Amino acid sequence: MSDVPTVTPLRPGGRSARVRAAVHHAVEELLAEGPSEALTMPVIAARAGVHPTTVYRRWGSLADLLADVATSRFSGDIVVPDTGTLRGDLERWAAAVATDLADPDVLALMRATIGSGPDGGCACVADRQDQLAAMLDREAARGGQPPSVNATADLILGPLYYRALFLGEPADATWARGLVSTLLP
Numbered sequence: 411m412s413d414v415p416t417v418t419p420l421r422p423g424g425r426s427a428r429v430r431a432a433v434h435h436a437v438e439e440l441l442a443e444g445p446s447e448a449l450t451m452p453v454i455a456a457r458a459g460v461h462p463t464t465v466y467r468r469w470g471s472l473a474d475l476l477a478d479v480a481t482s483r484f485s486g487d488i489v490v491p492d493t494g495t496l497r498g499d500l501e502r503w504a505a506a507v508a509t510d511l512a513d514p515d516v517l518a519l520m521r522a523t524i525g526s527g528p529d530g531g532c533a534c535v536a537d538r539q540d541q542l543a544a545m546l547d548r549e550a551a552r553g554g555q556p557p558s559v560n561a562t563a564d565l566i567l568g569p570l571y572y573r574a575l576f577l578g579e580p581a582d583a584t585w586a587r588g589l590v591s592t593l594l595p
Contacts, residue, residue: 432458433465437479442515446522451475473527480523483516484537496549496556497594501587503541504566508586511574520575538567557593565593 436457440449451472455462469475488510491502510516539559546556556562566589574580 429458429460429464429468432460433468433475434479434482437475438483438515438519441518441522446518446525449522471527473529476519476523476526477529480519481536483519488538488541490541490544492548496545496554497590499545499548500562500566500590500593503545504570504586504589505583507538507567507570508581508583511570512580517574517580524575535563535567535571539563542567562593565589 433454436454437449440454440457449472451465451469452462454475455465458465465475469478488503488506491499491506493499493502542562543559546559546562549556566586569589570581570586
């Protein structure tokens with residue numbers, strides 16, 4: 411008999427992770443294929459190859475599911491740059507956000523998520539605000555006096571999202587970088 415404890419290896423996913431991945435993939439495919447109005451929990455479940463009860467039990471509502479997909483999609487998709495200056499960081503970051511918002515699949519997911527309920531927009535911007543906060547906090551640590559997260563979001567994210575979502579004219583990287591001059595003259 412050995413005194414060495416046995417260790418049961420952890421499963422790196424399992425059924426729950428497979429179901430989540432299949433459902434997320436089904437949502438993204440369906441949004442790419444047609445209007446978000448046609449998106450229902452049973453349609454998503456069928457595409458994912460799971461029973462609708464599985465989807466309802468895990469997410470509860472279409473709004474919750476879309477928020478989860480959006481949060482997963484937008485978390486960590488853009489790396490927070492560190493160029494050594496706040497202006498450089500914000501210019502590089504704004505250009506990356508503009509590029510992301512030019513993707514029709516991203517716009518379809520954002521529109522569906524925002525349209526799903528009053529909290530839908532939070533899933534689309536929470537990570538972006540965290541990225542802004544990281545850049546602004548770093549500038550403060552360097553001894554600078556950065557603007558607030560809200561002011562930065564209003565002057566950089568607001569125009570980028572407005573153009574992409576409402577005008578259907580995503581900004582190019584040059585225009586996006588120019589927004590930083592409005593914030594940091």
